[in-house]
Amino acid sequence: MESSTRISVAIRMRPILKEEVDQGQTNSKVFIDSAEKAIVVSSIDQKQQKKFLFDSVFDEITPQNELFNSTQIPELLKKVVQGFNATIFAYGQTGSGKTYTMEGYDYNDLKPNIKVKPNQENEKQGVVPRAIKALFEEIKSMPSTTEYTVYCTYLQVYQEKIYDLLNPAQLKPGSPGLKMRWSKHDEFYVENLYVNACYNATEVLTHFHAGLKNKIMASHNLNSASSRSHCILSLNIEGVDVEGGGIISSKLQLVDLAGSERASLTGNEGLALKESIEINKSLFTLRQVITTLAGSREGESAFVPYRDSKLTSLLKQSIGGNSFCLMIACLCPCDQFYEENLSTLAYATKASCIANIPVKNLDPKSKLVNELRKEIKGLQNELKEAFEQIGMLTELVNLDKTQTLKMRGLEKPLLATAQGQRAKTTKIIEQIPGRIHSAMAVPRPVVPQQEPFSLSLEMLSENLHDSVKMIKELMGSNKKLKEIINELSSIKKGQDIEIAQLHAENQTLLEKLENVENEPVIVAKLQKEKQELQNRVVALERENKQAPVIFPIKEKKTEWAWKSKRTIVRAGNRYIDSPGQIIDKDHYQKYHSVRPSTRVRVEKSAESTRQHKSELSPDNKVKEDALSALSVLYSKTRVKKYGTFF
Numbered sequence: 335m336e337s338s339t340r341i342s343v344a345i346r347m348r349p350i351l352k353e354e355v356d357q358g359q360t361n362s363k364v365f366i367d368s369a370e371k372a373i374v375v376s377s378i379d380q381k382q383q384k385k386f387l388f389d390s391v392f393d394e395i396t397p398q399n400e401l402f403n404s405t406q407i408p409e410l411l412k413k414v415v416q417g418f419n420a421t422i423f424a425y426g427q428t429g430s431g432k433t434y435t436m437e438g439y440d441y442n443d444l445k446p447n448i449k450v451k452p453n454q455e456n457e458k459q460g461v462v463p464r465a466i467k468a469l470f471e472e473i474k475s476m477p478s479t480t481e482y483t484v485y486c487t488y489l490q491v492y493q494e495k496i497y498d499l500l501n502p503a504q505l506k507p508g509s510p511g512l513k514m515r516w517s518k519h520d521e522f523y524v525e526n527l528y529v530n531a532c533y534n535a536t537e538v539l540t541h542f543h544a545g546l547k548n549k550i551m552a553s554h555n556l557n558s559a560s561s562r563s564h565c566i567l568s569l570n571i572e573g574v575d576v577e578g579g580g581i582i583s584s585k586l587q588l589v590d591l592a593g594s595e596r597a598s599l600t601g602n603e604g605l606a607l608k609e610s611i612e613i614n615k616s617l618f619t620l621r622q623v624i625t626t627l628a629g630s631r632e633g634e635s636a637f638v639p640y641r642d643s644k645l646t647s648l649l650k651q652s653i654g655g656n657s658f659c660l661m662i663a664c665l666c667p668c669d670q671f672y673e674e675n676l677s678t679l680a681y682a683t684k685a686s687c688i689a690n691i692p693v694k695n696l697d698p699k700s701k702l703v704n705e706l707r708k709e710i711k712g713l714q715n716e717l718k719e720a721f722e723q724i725g726m727l728t729e730l731v732n733l734d735k736t737q738t739l740k741m742r743g744l745e746k747p748l749l750a751t752a753q754g755q756r757a758k759t760t761k762i763i764e765q766i767p768g769r770i771h772s773a774m775a776v777p778r779p780v781v782p783q784q785e786p787f788s789l790s791l792e793m794l795s796e797n798l799h800d801s802v803k804m805i806k807e808l809m810g811s812n813k814k815l816k817e818i819i820n821e822l823s824s825i826k827k828g829q830d831i832e833i834a835q836l837h838a839e840n841q842t843l844l845e846k847l848e849n850v851e852n853e854p855v856i857v858a859k860l861q862k863e864k865q866e867l868q869n870r871v872v873a874l875e876r877e878n879k880q881a882p883v884i885f886p887i888k889e890k891k892t893e894w895a896w897k898s899k900r901t902i903v904r905a906g907n908r909y910i911d912s913p914g915q916i917i918d919k920d921h922y923q924k925y926h927s928v929r930p931s932t933r934v935r936v937e938k939s940a941e942s943t944r945q946h947k948s949e950l951s952p953d954n955k956v957k958e959d960a961l962s963a964l965s966v967l968y969s970k971t972r973v974k975k976y977g978t979f980f
């Protein structure tokens with residue numbers, strides 16, 4: 335939000351002139367207090383004193399350069415180059431030193447004596463030539479990417495008519511003067527003024543000096559070279575950022591007002607008197623404007639009579655408007671001008687209460703450029719993110735090509751599309767600043783002043799159209815890229831799942847591999863066990879061969895002892911089956927076939943038979959266990975050898 339700033343006020347008192355000394359003029363009432371930045375004024379009877387405080391005060395001996403620097407004009411010029419408007423105007427009664435302060439040249443026969451060459455230093459040079467030089471110095475210190483052009487106009491308001499000091503044809507007697515128009519930028523401008531494009535201080539000074547020679551000057555009792563008009567030198571500064579395309583525009587107004595005159599003192603008659611009346615009328619309006627603005631509170635909208643004079647119309651934005659403003663109020667040190675000095679101090683005090691709200695000028699083109707820049711930046715960021723994601727996914731795709739066979743068919747066209755889009759979008763983005771700049775880089779001929787920017791509307795709309803088209807293209811590209819990213823993301827998800835499965839399989843295979851590596855040890859161990867077991871079996875079989883034969887009961891085949899785990903044992907003439915039932919010999923003779931596998935050990939008595947049976951059973955069990963272990967071992971060995979584990 336813009337902040338308000340008061341009009342800065344400086345007071346300067348000129349020295350008493352030789353002719354005034356000759357007349358016996360003295361100063362006994364108005365004093366400069368430099369330490370307190372105050373003007374002390376005694377009452378007529380000199381019994382009372384009144385103090386006026388200002389931003390800066392300068393006594394009779396203050397040189398021009400000190401005034402220039404102490405009033406902070408260099409800082410003001412910095413603001414101008416940055417895009418703010420500024421006005422410096424000299425105010426005071428006739429002969430108080432306004433022209434001396436602003437120009438600093440001696441006048442001979444009502445014409446300025448411009449002895450020094452424009453680029454030479456001159457101690458007496460006033461605010462205007464110093465400001466012109468300092469402005470270009472400031473421009474030089476700016477980045478070289480911004481190209482500045484200063485457009486110079488110089489006019490005078492004479493008897494409520496506006497004349498172009500740079501157009502001699504327009505200054506001829508009987509000329510109706512130039513028209514003033516109201517611009518949509520809330521300010522007045524003068525139609526058909528000569529506008530001169532300048533690229534250095536010398537060029538501007540040349541125009542300034544030419545204009546000075548055309549000023550209407552006259553001689554009267556109080557000033558041998560008195561300005562009969564209000565003169566306004568306007569410097570319109572335009573800086574074009576050749577890289578970014580932004581435009582800075584601002585205006586510096588340097589104003590030398592005509593001084594208020596008391597007819598009784600000037601001795602003017604005829605035309606000179608008419609001039610005095612007109613000067614006083616316009617200054618009266620200026621004072622009204624100052625009084626109104628100083629009296630109204632901030633934010634209050636009082637009616638300000640700007641339109642009552644050409645001068646106040648042209649200074650609308652300078653006093654109570656959007657400019658920085660410096661008022662240099664000049665005082666005469668002679669007691670005879672006591673009242674005029676008091677009046678000057680009173681209005682200077684009022685002016686110092688006026689708040690201006692300086693606004694950085696952004697022309698419509700710059701606004702558009704700034705908006706486009708923002709959008710482009712946003713789109714560039716989005717694209718950057720998209721490129722990063724594509725890069726990441728491309729890396730993933732390249733990681734395991736054997737696993738991406740499925741997506742290969744999709745990958746190539748996708749990446750090609752992505753790269754194509756990327757190239758296309760980058761090209762579009764690269765073209766934007768150039769296109770904007772080329773659209774704006776139109777030649778600027780010296781033409782009569784027109785309403786600012788009115789000529790470029792067509793160009794502006796064309797530019798806008800182009801920019802909107804470009805943004806649409808960018809958005810389209812961005813959408814396609816997003817789609818590609820989504821597709822690649824889903825592919826990546828599927829790939830992640832496959833990778834997880836492969837990890838699991840890999841783990842299992844590693845375990846198997848570990849087992850295979852340990853195989854010789856296990857096989858050797860198992861073979862040793864096998865050998866022991868075979869030995870054991872052989873021993874057992876040998877033992878069994880010596881044992882009696884067991885005959886299963888044949889007629890009841892379904893109840894075969896071996897099948898039902900019953901064993902018949904012979905004990906002398908008696909036979910005992912496994913549950914302990916005694917069978918006689920005849921009955922036993924009926925059994926006539928023997929199965930080798932049913933041979934068991936036979937003991938002599940039934941008791942010992944029962945006892946042996948319990949001993950024999952573990953042996954059989956051992957045998958069975960040994961055989962089954964051999965079978966498992968055999969199957970395991972096969973598995974390890976041929977890898978058919980599942």
Ligand SMILES: Nc1ncnc2c1ncn2[C@@H]1O[C@H](COP(=O)(O)OP(=O)(O)OP(=O)(O)O)[C@@H](O)[C@H]1O
Binds near residue numbers: 426427428433
């Ligand atoms: N600070 C100063 N030092 C030396 N001489 C000065 C100074 N100020 C003004 N003078 C001299 O005083 C005279 C009147 O000054 P100047 O013409 O600047 O007054 P003015 O305010 O412009 O008058 P007018 O309103 O009539 O144009 C001139 O001769 C000028 O050289």
